[in-house]
Amino acid sequence: GAGWPGLIEAYRDRVPVPDGARIVTLQEGNTPLVPAHHLSELTGCTVYLKVEGANPTGSFKDRGMTMAITHALAEGSKAVICASTGNTSASAAAYAARAGLTSAVLVPQGKIALGKLAQAVVHGAKILQVQGNFDDCLELARKTSAEHPVTLVNSVNPVRLEGQKTASFEICDVLGRAPDVHCLPVGNAGNITAYWKGYTEYAGDGVIERTPRMFGFQAAGAAPLVHGQPIAQPETIATAIRVGSPASWAGAVRAKDESGGLFEAVTDEQILAAYRTLASREGVFVEPASASSVAGLLATAADGRLPAGSVVVCTVTGHGLKDPDTALSGMVEVEPLPVDPGAVATALELA
Numbered sequence: 001g002a003g004w005p006g007l008i009e010a011y012r013d014r015v016p017v018p019d020g021a022r023i024v025t026l027q028e029g030n031t032p033l034v035p036a037h038h039l040s041e042l043t044g045c046t047v048y049l050k051v052e053g054a055n056p057t058g059s060f061k062d063r064g065m066t067m068a069i070t071h072a073l074a075e076g077s078k079a080v081i082c083a084s085t086g087n088t089s090a091s092a093a094a095y096a097a098r099a100g101l102t103s104a105v106l107v108p109q110g111k112i113a114l115g116k117l118a119q120a121v122v123h124g125a126k127i128l129q130v131q132g133n134f135d136d137c138l139e140l141a142r143k144t145s146a147e148h149p150v151t152l153v154n155s156v157n158p159v160r161l162e163g164q165k166t167a168s169f170e171i172c173d174v175l176g177r178a179p180d181v182h183c184l185p186v187g188n189a190g191n192i193t194a195y196w197k198g199y200t201e202y203a204g205d206g207v208i209e210r211t212p213r214m215f216g217f218q219a220a221g222a223a224p225l226v227h228g229q230p231i232a233q234p235e236t237i238a239t240a241i242r243v244g245s246p247a248s249w250a251g252a253v254r255a256k257d258e259s260g261g262l263f264e265a266v267t268d269e270q271i272l273a274a275y276r277t278l279a280s281r282e283g284v285f286v287e288p289a290s291a292s293s294v295a296g297l298l299a300t301a302a303d304g305r306l307p308a309g310s311v312v313v314c315t316v317t318g319h320g321l322k323d324p325d326t327a328l329s330g331m332v333e334v335e336p337l338p339v340d341p342g343a344v345a346t347a348l349e350l351a
């Protein structure tokens, strides 16, 4: 195809691909790095949004999935399985469909956003709703893949992180440097681990001079890394990051410690406020979990932990259309109008 070839071709020398593999891609990656004028004004920093909802299935998971499905196909796998709060399953379903593989997804019953479920349905995944949370689903997926001929495509599969680290490359390639601070939502903790891998690889090769401080934000009701211990019953409106026992715990701690960063909890109220600010002031519609990076940006700027003048990138991880229920909960119902220009003018308070 023409134009951007997808991230495996774009970063061929930096991601592992089996010899002769057919590359399974939807031309993911190369997502916008959007200057956030209002957030910059609020924080006194230069803030950019890495808009990962612009990926083919609407989340950053596509970066990992082009790698995981390419490898699964090259290894002769016929089926893949994952546990998911919704985005991993949407992405796995799409890439598996493209590769001609069967996909099975384990999701927590009633706790995945409507758009994500729709994606798994339309791409033909075998959807198993589980009477448990994400952590239960991941344990089931691990056990199933250990005992049966089905490849696990969660981020415990290391090639997933190899794909996801390319977001750091893109940011540095566009800015010509690394940011001072990088803010991320953290759930199962694969993504913060992957970003840090990307930054340290670029620094190791001299492409960038300095790595950013990594700021990881968790929902207050699902903040095991903040508390330093797993949470048995995680709860948050941000269902994507409703995770109590992150698989990449050690990688996340390394990213924070080596970078001089932090973990912090943000409340559902802070997340929803940031969600609305992003949509109404920046024109960027994200799902609630994604807004936790911006909620954290605002909180750390407000109490002085984010130095004024910093160059900051906030990754917004998934598209707002994933979760129409949350968006529509803010809708004010009004009576339908007659077909009458006067009624329109009155309703808009123009008359």
Ligand code: F0G
Binding pocket: 059, 061, 083, 084, 085, 086, 087, 088, 089, 155, 185, 186, 187, 188, 189, 190, 191, 192, 240, 241, 243, 287, 289, 290, 317, 318
């Ligand atoms: N944001 C969104 C929109 C997500 O879907 C996820 C994870 C995260 C942030 C956190 O990333 O897990 O690498 O720390 N979603 C997973 C899923 C759990 O199943 O789709 P992480």
